[in-house]
Amino acid sequence: MKISFRRDLGLQLLAFYLLFVGPVVLATLVFDRMSAQRLQADVKAADLSLSRAIAQESNTAMDSALQAVRQLATYPEVIQADPAGMKPLFRTVMSVRPDVNLIYRLDSNGIMVFHYPTGPGSTIGWDFSGRGYFQRALTTHNPLLSTGRISPTTEQPVATAVMPLWSSDGHFLGVVATNIKLQALSHTLASIADEHRPEEGFQVAIIDSAGQVIANPNPPALLAESSRKPAEVTQDVLNGQSGNLIISDSSGRQTLYSYVPIPSAGWGVIVDRPTAAAFATVRATHQGVLFIIAVFLVVGLFFWVALSRRVIQPLEAVTAFSRTIGLDQKIGDEQRESLDRLSQRPDQIGDLIRSLNRMEEAIEARLQELSTLLEISASVVSTLDTQTVLNRILEHVVRLMGVQMCAIVAYDESRGVFRARASRGLSQRYIEQLAINPSEPLSVTLRAIRSGEAIQVGDTETDASFSVSRPRARAEGYRSLIAVPLSAQHTPPSALLVYRPDPHNYSQREITLLTNFANQAAMAIENATLYARSDMRLNEQTRRLEALIQSLHDGLILEDLDGRVLYANRRIGELIDLPPDEISGVPVTNLMERLVAHSAVLG
Numbered sequence: 159m160k161i162s163f164r165r166d167l168g169l170q171l172l173a174f175y176l177l178f179v180g181p182v183v184l185a186t187l188v189f190d191r192m193s194a195q196r197l198q199a200d201v202k203a204a205d206l207s208l209s210r211a212i213a214q215e216s217n218t219a220m221d222s223a224l225q226a227v228r229q230l231a232t233y234p235e236v237i238q239a240d241p242a243g244m245k246p247l248f249r250t251v252m253s254v255r256p257d258v259n260l261i262y263r264l265d266s267n268g269i270m271v272f273h274y275p276t277g278p279g280s281t282i283g284w285d286f287s288g289r290g291y292f293q294r295a296l297t298t299h300n301p302l303l304s305t306g307r308i309s310p311t312t313e314q315p316v317a318t319a320v321m322p323l324w325s326s327d328g329h330f331l332g333v334v335a336t337n338i339k340l341q342a343l344s345h346t347l348a349s350i351a352d353e354h355r356p357e358e359g360f361q362v363a364i365i366d367s368a369g370q371v372i373a374n375p376n377p378p379a380l381l382a383e384s385s386r387k388p389a390e391v392t393q394d395v396l397n398g399q400s401g402n403l404i405i406s407d408s409s410g411r412q413t414l415y416s417y418v419p420i421p422s423a424g425w426g427v428i429v430d431r432p433t434a435a436a437f438a439t440v441r442a443t444h445q446g447v448l449f450i451i452a453v454f455l456v457v458g459l460f461f462w463v464a465l466s467r468r469v470i471q472p473l474e475a476v477t478a479f480s481r482t483i484g485l486d487q488k489i490g491d492e493q494r495e496s497l498d499r500l501s502q503r504p505d506q507i508g509d510l511i512r513s514l515n516r517m518e519e520a521i522e523a524r525l526q527e528l529s530t531l532l533e534i535s536a537s538v539v540s541t542l543d544t545q546t547v548l549n550r551i552l553e554h555v556v557r558l559m560g561v562q563m564c565a566i567v568a569y570d571e572s573r574g575v576f577r578a579r580a581s582r583g584l585s586q587r588y589i590e591q592l593a594i595n596p597s598e599p600l601s602v603t604l605r606a607i608r609s610g611e612a613i614q615v616g617d618t619e620t621d622a623s624f625s626v627s628r629p630r631a632r633a634e635g636y637r638s639l640i641a642v643p644l645s646a647q648h649t650p651p652s653a654l655l656v657y658r659p660d661p662h663n664y665s666q667r668e669i670t671l672l673t674n675f676a677n678q679a680a681m682a683i684e685n686a687t688l689y690a691r692s693d694m695r696l697n698e699q700t701r702r703l704e705a706l707i708q709s710l711h712d713g714l715i716l717e718d719l720d721g722r723v724l725y726a727n728r729r730i731g732e733l734i735d736l737p738p739d740e741i742s743g744v745p746v747t748n749l750m751e752r753l754v755a756h757s758a759v760l761g
Contacts, residue, residue: 172462183451190447197440202402205416205429206351208362213418213427216343216364216373219257220319221422223338224301226255227321231333237331239263241272242626248274251336259312260337266330268292289582295322295333303423306340306372307381314370315340315380317423343373344380351375358435363387367396367424368458387428391415395426438562472500472507480514504523547682548580555675556582560669561656563636566679567592567603568646568652576603579652579683584645588634600626606641607651612669615638617661638662642672644680654679669691717746 230251235243248261253272260281262273268287273280285291291304304318316337323331337609347362352375354360364373369392374380388405395417403415412433419426434441475496482489489497501511548566555564563583570577576594578584594601600623606613615621616638618631631637636657644652654676664672716725726741726749734752736743741749 168466168474170200171465171470175458175462180454182454186447186451187456190444193447194440194444197443198437201436201440202414202416205414205431206400206402206418209393209416209418209427209429212350212362212364212429213420214617215346215654216425216427217420219343220303220338220420223255223257223319223336224303224321224422226251226258227319227334227336228235228301230261230336231321231323236263236334239265239271239332244272245274245276248272255336256337257310257312257342258336259316259339261335263332263334264292265332268332271332279311289318291318291320291335292333296330298322299324303425305366305368306370307480309337312339315344317366317372340372340380344375344377344624346377347373354431358431360429360431360435362427362429363394364394364420365426365428369396379747387430388415391417391428395419396424464499472511475500476507476511476514479511479518485536487674490535544683545580548679551675551679551682552580552582553671555654555656558671559656561658563634563657563659565589565592567594567655567656568644568683569596569650571650584657585634588630591630600624602627602639602641603653603655606643606653610643610645612640612642612673614638614664614669615661619661626663635659640664640669640672642669644676646680646682646684649680649683652680652683658660715749721746723749 197712215704230247233243233247234240235247245261251261252258260273262281263271264286265271268285268289270281270284270286289304291302294302299322301319301321302322306315306317309316316339318335318337320335322331322333325331333361343364347364350362351360359555362375363371365387366372388403391403391405394401394403396419398419398421400418401416403404403417404412405415406412413430414433414436416429417426475493478493479489479497497511501508501515504513551566552566556562561583563581565578565581565584567576568579569575573593574596576596578589578592582591594603596604598604602613602615602624615624618624618628618637618639624631631639634657636659638661639657640656642654642656644654646652654672656672714725714727715723715730718724723741723744730741730749733750734756736752
């Protein structure tokens with residue numbers, strides 16, 4: 159069955175519900191996506207800022223070391239490789255540079271000329287020409303940093319700041335160099351790592367130009383190759399680039415890498431941690447948003463189910479029920495039970511169903527009343543016997559009003575009192591004693607007849623005007639009564655009386671219905687009376703006409719369509735010498751032949 163959207167409230171509410179839920183869910187998802195992107199960008203920016211801060215601090219330290227060896231290269235003692243002059247100079251530098259553990263001078267062949275400290279074991283070996291930094295110094299006039307290594311004397315990671323020495327005519331004179339302790343960088347990184355929980359998997363490292371880890375919170379990882387770091391990250395940072403990368407390993411585990419170069423040393427800072435930890439807030443926010451959406455949808459679904467069960471379905475039942483009111487249709491037993499349950503609700507739905515039930519009962523009562531009045535009308539016109547019509551009216555009163563006792567009281571002209579013309583449920587003794595004098599002032603019946611309106615006594619035990627008749631009411635067993643006058647112009651005054659065994663105040667609807675009964679009774683009495691009067695006049699006129707016809711000197715015959723005698727006067731009987739009772743029904747032609755024959759005999 160095709161359902162019109164405009165005529166179906168359930169479809170309209172569903173559409174409004176979807177129009178509300180859809181945009182809310184969509185807007186929430188858009189917000190979740192935008193907030194996730196923003197939070198991820200903030201996390202990346204935070205890690206990049208941390209890497210940049212470490213890089214700046216490391217760059218400052220390395221730049222200071224390079225500036226120190228640059229400054230040493232300007233001293234004549236260093237240029238001339240004078241051990242006596244270099245000793246106090248190197249001692250002074252070490253006193254102000256706690257990050258330096260060795261200062262030395264190599265000649266143009268890479269042979270150690272002087273070193274400080276000068277004690278045994280402060281350095282191992284004298285020929286450093288094979289070191290990478292010495293080979294690089296042969297090709298540059300700028301200070302440089304070596305790759306990291308483990309010092310053989312301190313067994314600690316160090317890097318060498320190297321300044322090439324050149325004569326004014328371009329001859330290579332050797333280098334002045336300082337070994338820089340790298341533990342301080344690792345201590346700084348360790349303090350940063352301690353700010354994060356171990357389960358976060360946070361890692362930070364500084365790699366040198368060869369890709370070795372020269373600073374790390376984990377000592378065993380120092381000077382290890384950075385092969386554990388993705389090649390693209392290592393290459394980018396050593397090429398002087400900075401940024402963020404999310405890279406998945408062979409197991410699908412994703413890691414966020416943030417990297418910043420250290421320009422002065424050609425090194426780089428790499429910060430990495432699993433995205434599961436880095437974006438934990440993002441994930442928690444996303445899960446929270448999904449949870450809110452789920453709760454919203456569940457609550458919305460619960461609301462819709464409740465709305466459907468508590469409002470829409472009851473309204474559909476009420477609509478189906480309302481369509482049967484006033485029609486010759488009945489709802490099923492199951493629907494009736496459902497409506498009965500709904501009518502027990504204390505809210506507006508319950509009020510509506512109770513109102514419809516009352517409406518149905520009222521309409522059925524009205525239809526029943528109309529049907530009864532039509533039956534009474536049919537009874538009135540079906541017979542002219544007054545007593546029969548009155549008895550039928552009282553039967554309908556008993557059935558429709560739900561009473562057991564009623565009567566029609568009319569004025570008896572022969573006795574000069576009001577007596578019962580018809581009754582139902584009243585004892586014979588009460589009917590015989592019911593004789594109301596027209597002059598009685600407190601009679602309910604006479605008060606109704608005089609006023610032309612219905613008069614009722616709601617409780618015979620408390621109504622002061624009924625005190626005289628109270629013993630008779632107790633004996634008959636009624637506690638309330640109503641008298642409705644019968645309005646008729648050609649009949650004696652009369653009234654319809656209805657009795658109830660309990661106190662009762664009749665409503666206006668009941669009074670109107672009884673008034674209709676009274677009018678029908680009055681019509682019946684008046685019709686019977688008028689018929690009786692007209693019948694008497696007709697009989698009188700018929701007797702006069704017959705006397706006139708019988709007194710005629712001429713004969714008179716009335717015949718039917720078949721030519722037989724309907725009526726003949728006395729003169730015809732005399733003329734044909736037949737008694738009148740033998741003439742009726744005889745063919746007229748026979749009478750005419752007999753009349754002709756009789757005339758011939760007389761002639």
